[in-house]
Amino acid sequence: MSTGITTAGGGAGNQPGGPVPAKGLRAGILDLGDSVMLGLASTAPVYSLAATLGLIVAVNGNYTPLILVLGFIPVLFIAYAFRELNSAMPDCGTTFFWARRTFGPWAGWLGGWGVALAGVVVLANLAQVAGQYLWLLIGDGSLAENALLVTATGVVFIALMTLVNYRGIRLGEHVQRALTYVQYVSLGVFAVAIIVGIVGGTGSATTVQPFDVEWFNPAGGFADPGAVVHGSLLALFIYWGWDTCLAVNEETENPSKTPGRGAVISAFVLVAIYVSVALLVMMYASVGTEGMGLGNTENQNDVFLALKDVALGPWGWLIVLSVLASVLSSTQTTILPTARGTLSMGVHGALPRRFGQVHPRNQTPGFSTLVMGAAAIVYYVAMSVLSENLLSDSISSISLFIAFYYALTGFACVWYFRGTLRASARNLWFRGILPLLGAVSLTAAFFISAVQMWDPAYGDTEIFGVGGAFVSGVVLLALGVVLAALCRFLPSTRDYFRGRPRVSARP
Numbered sequence: 442m443s444t445g446i447t448t449a450g451g452g453a454g455n456q457p458g459g460p461v462p463a464k465g466l467r468a469g470i471l472d473l474g475d476s477v478m479l480g481l482a483s484t485a486p487v488y489s490l491a492a493t494l495g496l497i498v499a500v501n502g503n504y505t506p507l508i509l510v511l512g513f514i515p516v517l518f519i520a521y522a523f524r525e526l527n528s529a530m531p532d533c534g535t536t537f538f539w540a541r542r543t544f545g546p547w548a549g550w551l552g553g554w555g556v557a558l559a560g561v562v563v564l565a566n567l568a569q570v571a572g573q574y575l576w577l578l579i580g581d582g583s584l585a586e587n588a589l590l591v592t593a594t595g596v597v598f599i600a601l602m603t604l605v606n607y608r609g610i611r612l613g614e615h616v617q618r619a620l621t622y623v624q625y626v627s628l629g630v631f632a633v634a635i636i637v638g639i640v641g642g643t644g645s646a647t648t649v650q651p652f653d654v655e656w657f658n659p660a661g662g663f664a665d666p667g668a669v670v671h672g673s674l675l676a677l678f679i680y681w682g683w684d685t686c687l688a689v690n691e692e693t694e695n696p697s698k699t700p701g702r703g704a705v706i707s708a709f710v711l712v713a714i715y716v717s718v719a720l721l722v723m724m725y726a727s728v729g730t731e732g733m734g735l736g737n738t739e740n741q742n743d744v745f746l747a748l749k750d751v752a753l754g755p756w757g758w759l760i761v762l763s764v765l766a767s768v769l770s771s772t773q774t775t776i777l778p779t780a781r782g783t784l785s786m787g788v789h790g791a792l793p794r795r796f797g798q799v800h801p802r803n804q805t806p807g808f809s810t811l812v813m814g815a816a817a818i819v820y821y822v823a824m825s826v827l828s829e830n831l832l833s834d835s836i837s838s839i840s841l842f843i844a845f846y847y848a849l850t851g852f853a854c855v856w857y858f859r860g861t862l863r864a865s866a867r868n869l870w871f872r873g874i875l876p877l878l879g880a881v882s883l884t885a886a887f888f889i890s891a892v893q894m895w896d897p898a899y900g901d902t903e904i905f906g907v908g909g910a911f912v913s914g915v916v917l918l919a920l921g922v923v924l925a926a927l928c929r930f931l932p933s934t935r936d937y938f939r940g941r942p943r944v945s946a947r948p
């Protein structure tokens with residue numbers, strides 16, 4: 442009879458990583474290709490570019506490609522931390538489980554909260570965008586301005602993707618594959634049209650901007666340190682999401698190796714996509730402040746919408762479809778890690794036992810998936826009713842949550858493997874130096890973001906003389922401390938904080 446416990450080697454001081462309970466998820470259903478696809482889909486690359494490229498250009502101009510590469514560096518370093526920790530402890534709780542093993546129950550609980558919080562808040566953003574883009578495809582697009590209709594549509598999309606994840610990982614993979622094909626084929630058509638426009642000289646209303654290697658020159662790009670920091674923080678957000686492939690590690694072939702490889706591969710593919718598309722769009726439209734120029738404030742919220750009719754003519758709806766598919770794809774894959782994170786917390790006793798239940802037929806985190814979907818819907822509706830501007834500012838605060846749990850993972854990697862760092866040059870770099878640099882960079886990003894968000898002019902709202910984005914971020918993070926303190930005294934979870942975590946063995 443099996444105890445349902447698996448072990449993985451490679452822990453601190455060459456000690457085993459320790460037991461990882463088999464939770465009843467459908468093991469081995471995903472391969473490396475699926476893992477990479479999930480990592481790419483979770484970042485919503487098409488939508489991320491559409492919504493962020495113009496903002497980065499407004500700050501950094503022609504040095505935008507350099508900033509995209511710069512923002513990728515700490516993300517890559519943290520990807521190595523995820524890979525190394527997963528090789529020792531392939532638990533779907535990821536940051537929660539690793540931080541708890543390394544720093545104790547409080548760090549683990551707050552790490553898990555950071556993952557769940559980022560997921561719930563970004564789902565509200567994705568739902569809003571999905572609702573808008575669906576109605577942009579219908580009729581003359583005026584229905585996209587109906588706030589009630591957009592909110593209702595967003596709720597339906599969250600509920601639908603929650604159901605897909607509830608029904609099974611294989612169904613989710615099929616849906617994900619279809620959405621991925623739609624968004625990348627549409628983006629490919631758009632890219633080809635852009636290239637034709639560049640070659641034919643039919644780009645910007647003024648002139649096509651020729652490629653210049655200077656765009657990658659740090660000497661010029663770093664002339665304004667404030668702009669570099671601001672642009673890099675924006676770039677950090679568009680890379681977030683590749684860690685989804687680690688959250689489904691227990692459902693992936695060779696869980697101690699394949700998810701880590703998928704994370705690193707997807708990170709490299711993302712930077713290639715972002716830099717390539719950014720270069721094409723910059724060359725086609727220029728970074729000017731008039732007409733189609735990416736520096737035009739009217740284009741900054743969505744550069745693809747600004748270019749679609751010029752680049753694609755009557756086929757402009759294809760890029761709208763691509764963004765919609767990208768957002769829906771990310772909606773589904775965002776629910777995956779949040780639900781599996783709370784599943785792991787339930788299994789290990791950090792949350793009530795019901796969170797650790799796996800649906801016996803679907804082999805998914807049934808209760809956790811439904812809770813995460815419901816939480817996202819409640820948050821989205823509440824913020825939409827309260828203030829759409831506050832919703833926008835709370836979404837801006839996501840960078841705080843991302844930087845928090847990514848940095849925590851980086852520090853956990855260095856400390857957990859501290860006893861193995863001198864064993865080889867590989868260990869020193871991939872378990873020590875690179876994760877540490879990534880963690881320090883993201884810690885700095887956290888505090889710099891917080892200072893920027895404090896300014897009432899940062900976003901769309903002001904609360905007691907402070908920026909609404911800062912208040913939203915701090916309040917939501919502080920809520921995690923309150924909930925952790927509550928769990929500390931609940932009969933069902935207090936053993937976790939006493940160092941006696943619950944481990945459920947499966948027959």
